[in-house]
Amino acid sequence: MHSSTKPINSLRIGLFGTGRVASQLGPALVAAGHRVAFVWGRTPAAATALAAQLPGTRVLPTLAAPLPPADVYLLAVPDAAVAPLLAGTIWPAGALVAHLAGALPLAVFEAQPAVRGGVFYPLQTFSAGRAIDWPAVPLCIEAADAAGEATLLALAGSLSRDVRRLSSAQRLKLHVAAVFANNFTNHLLGIANALLAEAELPAELLAPLVRETVAKALANPPFAVQTGPAVRHDAPTLAAHEAALAAHPAWQALYAQLTASIQAQL
Structure with missing residues (x-):
């Protein structure tokens, strides 16, 4: 489904990952008026470098403590890292957590009933040194609950003019x-x-x-x-x-x- 969802007010985003997608997505979120509350990455130096590009963003040094509050937590990490990250993090009750993977089903969140699972999949190739035209990138959304879907659709609409609801089977x-x-x-x-x-x-x-x-x-x-x-x-x-x-x-x-x-x- 194509959506013309209008941009929403600023959201607090918790961003996990420092790779090619996260490095492009973080600045795009800030440019769209959102605030990246924190960045976490396996490599502290990479997390520090990315956070330095995002005004008001701090580096999350560990996942051992409860997370800072955020409206949406985005997992811009490799597919194989999503399930371990979900299991190894202390999530706020009812947290809206979305992965960015194309082939990973929404069902990956079923093992973590305390979170509200979602998908925020950008259909694009990401490479260092290449600028992304975010308004033209299809953003594919799926969520476990209506409120989470509405938030993700609106967040996607603040970045792209091509926002679609896709099931896990369609996305695969x-x-x-x-x-x-x-x-x-x-x-x-x-x-x-x-x-x-x-x-x-x-x-x-x-x-x-x-x-x-x-x-x-x-x-x-x-x-x-x-x-x-x-x-x-x-x-x-x-x-x-x-x-x-x-x-x-x-x-x-x-x-x-x-x-x-x-x-x-x-």
């Missing part, structure tokens, strides 16, 4: 799709660059092709605009390509598998 499928669209595509571009380097050719040769490929796929059903030797069943070209990949057996096998997958869609 979305995350798989995102891996194909982003991670696998990036890996294939890496292979392409490596092959160009072997031929002493510049990577920018592919830039116009990549831009047109992405633009065309966004404007049309991608399967409907597929081109190339696999679609044409051009056996001599396919054989020549596989022979050219003889020095890279894994890439050769991947080429054959992708060719078969394309042909299966025809």
